[in-house]
Amino acid sequence: xxxxxxxxxxxRFPDGTEALRGVTIAFEPGSFTVLxxxxxxxxxxxxxxxxxxxxxxxxxxxxxxxxxxxxxSAARQAVGLVFQNxxxxxxxxxxxxxxxxxxxxxxxxxxxxxxxxEESLRTVGLWERRDTPPHSLSGGQRRRAAIAGVLAMNPxxxxxxxxxxxxxxxxxxQVLEQLVRMRERGTTIIVISHQLDKLLAHADRLVLxxxxxxxxxxxxxxxxxxxxxxxxxxPLSGGLRLEQLSWLCCGEDSRHG
Amino acid sequence: MARTAAPALFHYLPNDSPVHAMDPRLKVGCLxxxxxxxxLASTWWQFALLLAATAGAFALASIPSGALLARSxxxxxxxxxxxxxxxxxxxxxxxPVAGALxxxxxxxxxxxxxxxxxxxxxxLCTLMMATTTLLSLKQAIEWLLRSVPFVAEARVATAVELxxxxxxxxxxxxxxxxxxxxxxxxxxxxxxxxxxxxxxxxLLETTLRRADDIVYAMxxxxxxxxxxxxxxxxxxxxxxxxxxxxxLLAACCLS
Ligand SMILES: Nc1ncnc2c1ncn2[C@@H]1O[C@H](COP(=O)(O)OP(=O)(O)OP(=O)(O)O)[C@@H](O)[C@H]1O
Ligand SMILES: [Mg+2]
Numbered sequence: 001x002x003x004x005x006x007x008x009x010x011x012r013f014p015d016g017t018e019a020l021r022g023v024t025i026a027f028e029p030g031s032f033t034v035l036x037x038x039x040x041x042x043x044x045x046x047x048x049x050x051x052x053x054x055x056x057x058x059x060x061x062x063x064x065x066x067x068x069x070x071x072x073s074a075a076r077q078a079v080g081l082v083f084q085n086x087x088x089x090x091x092x093x094x095x096x097x098x099x100x101x102x103x104x105x106x107x108x109x110x111x112x113x114x115x116x117x118e119e120s121l122r123t124v125g126l127w128e129r130r131d132t133p134p135h136s137l138s139g140g141q142r143r144r145a146a147i148a149g150v151l152a153m154n155p156x157x158x159x160x161x162x163x164x165x166x167x168x169x170x171x172x173x174q175v176l177e178q179l180v181r182m183r184e185r186g187t188t189i190i191v192i193s194h195q196l197d198k199l200l201a202h203a204d205r206l207v208l209x210x211x212x213x214x215x216x217x218x219x220x221x222x223x224x225x226x227x228x229x230x231x232x233x234x235p236l237s238g239g240l241r242l243e244q245l246s247w248l249c250c251g252e253d254s255r256h257g
Numbered sequence: 258m259a260r261t262a263a264p265a266l267f268h269y270l271p272n273d274s275p276v277h278a279m280d281p282r283l284k285v286g287c288l289x290x291x292x293x294x295x296x297l298a299s300t301w302w303q304f305a306l307l308l309a310a311t312a313g314a315f316a317l318a319s320i321p322s323g324a325l326l327a328r329s330x331x332x333x334x335x336x337x338x339x340x341x342x343x344x345x346x347x348x349x350x351x352x353p354v355a356g357a358l359x360x361x362x363x364x365x366x367x368x369x370x371x372x373x374x375x376x377x378x379x380x381l382c383t384l385m386m387a388t389t390t391l392l393s394l395k396q397a398i399e400w401l402l403r404s405v406p407f408v409a410e411a412r413v414a415t416a417v418e419l420x421x422x423x424x425x426x427x428x429x430x431x432x433x434x435x436x437x438x439x440x441x442x443x444x445x446x447x448x449x450x451x452x453x454x455x456x457x458x459x460l461l462e463t464t465l466r467r468a469d470d471i472v473y474a475m476x477x478x479x480x481x482x483x484x485x486x487x488x489x490x491x492x493x494x495x496x497x498x499x500x501x502x503x504x505l506l507a508a509c510c511l512s
Binding site: 048051053073076077080081083085088089090091092093094097101102103104105106107108109110113131149150153 | 271390392419470473474475476477479480481483484485486487488
């Protein structure tokens with residue numbers, strides 16, 4: 001069980017910007033949710049709240065019914081965050097050292113840290129590159145290295161902030177495959193993205209942000225028609241069916257209906 | 258983006274050598290011994306011993322010393338300037354060859370010793386950075402600071418590690434910002450001062466934002482001072498190396 005929810009979440013920055021205006025939303029265990037919205041609609045701020053990086057001006061974030069600030073370390077372990085800018089996430093000199101950062105912070109025994117590093121790097125297919133400096137990886141590999149760093153914490157919910165920005169076709173597929181595979185293992189997935197065409201075939205829920213508030217929330221088919229009204233392109237507008245959108249050739253295998 | 262392919266000064270150069278594999282605590286100990294020894298050395302045989310030891314360490318580490326040497330050219334100029342200054346400024350017996358210009362025997366000896374010290378320290382630091390990952394350096398610093406009271410050793414060590422991680426990024430952003438400004442014809446302005454100030458301000462903002470991002474990234478992965486303890490392994494080679502460095506230090510204390 002790992003139910004993540006927010007209640008009436010408000011966030012006001014010191015300069016007066018109202019980034020969130022009363023967001024109430026719950027993520028069921030094992031679900032795959034896509035958060036969409038125009039630039040500046042508050043998606044990144046919302047993601048940082050789910051990870052306890054910001055303190056709400058008003059409202060609260062709950063994990064299994066308890067405020068995440070009751071045990072912040074446990075909450076951050078349970079809810080992993082892959083940052084919008086993968087570059088800024090690296091704290092280690094090599095891929096392996098960076099992946100070990102989280103488990104080491106949990107003060108796990110060295111053998112367990114090593115086991116988790118190997119497991120996470122194998123999962124994302126970067127075990128062979130473990131001694132490479134993260135900054136010399138390609139864009140897609142960098143994004144996967146960032147994912148490995150989060151996976152090593154054994155999170156039950158993983159939040160991705162713009163996982164596809166700047167990636168080419170193969171980079172997008174590499175990351176998308178990770179998302180689908182994690183979801184198959186029962187991890188709750190929340191993805192923030194402007195690139196709905198790549199995601200909607202795999203998602204079971206689409207939430208639309210506009211100026212810091214949720215303006216639509218439901219299945220991708222139901223919410224898609226509202227997208228254009230809020231400055232987001234509707235990938236289904238050309239008469240395409242949802243299933244036709246998948247970027248993975250084996251979309252049938254990876255989709256759950 | 259073009260990242261330097263040639264070995265850069267003060268960069269880690271991975272290799273399978275006993276110097277690379279050394280227990281970082283003893284390596285830091287060796288560096289300290291040899292550094293102090295270089296500062297104390299005054300006779301020719303002391304310098305000869307230290308130079309031989311440093312050359313031996315480079316050979317054992319089998320890193321491309323030639324390329325590193327080429328990279329140190331700017332430092333060589335600095336050393337030469339210091340030597341020349343000492344040579345002509347120190348009063349004493351005029352040198353037989355260039356005495357008329359004011360060069361003195363004392364100046365040559367003094368300047369030579371100073372230049373040798375600088376070279377030794379530079380070479381030792383280069384070797385240290387080339388053969389030690391930041392993580393093990395950090396762990397060594399943490400271990401060594403543990404016995405110093407009132408110092409949060411984990412914080413200091415993390416700060417040191419982050420500083421060194423951030424430095425190359427800082428240079429990258431500098432280049433990026435400078436290029437971006439050049440692309441918008443910033444160099445056409447007649448007075449370069451506003452352009453420089455603009456560049457500095459942007460660089461500072463970018464750096465602070467990056468530092469901010471790193472802090473968030475560390476927090477989100479539960480950054481804590483109580484971390485999995487590093488496993489140090491001390492080989493026989495490490496102990497011999499440290500004993501050698503300590504002996505050299507003792508030898509340089511004699512005069
Ligand atoms: N540190 C900050 N100080 C002040 N205002 C901020 C800060 N960070 C974000 N904002 C503001 O909060 C609002 C929401 O920003 P946020 O980054 O969450 O947008 P977003 O939906 O993630 O946009 P994008 O799609 O461009 O990533 C914006 O108006 C932004 O200007
Ligand atoms: Mg954002």
